[in-house]
Amino acid sequence: MSEQMLAVLGFGSIGAIAIVLLVLERRGMAKRKAARGGREVDVSNLIAFGSAAGENNKTDKTPK
Numbered sequence: 001m002s003e004q005m006l007a008v009l010g011f012g013s014i015g016a017i018a019i020v021l022l023v024l025e026r027r028g029m030a031k032r033k034a035a036r037g038g039r040e041v042d043v044s045n046l047i048a049f050g051s052a053a054g055e056n057n058k059t060d061k062t063p064k
Contacts, residue, residue, distance in 0.1 A: 033040070
């Protein structure tokens with residue numbers, strides 16, 4: 001086999017693996033969404049809780 005054919009097979013296999021992983025991830029996302037009853041996760045709440053947790057650590061004066 002020529003070097004060009006090996007390169008085509010190599011890049012083709014990388015592309016095929018990427019597509020398979022993308023499909024598996026999308027199926028996983030669909031399963032997780034179905035488990036939540038079709039609701040989307042509100043990321044702003046996660047960010048707000050993270051900020052509140054950070055503020056608590058700053059104002060907490062107890063030694064660790």
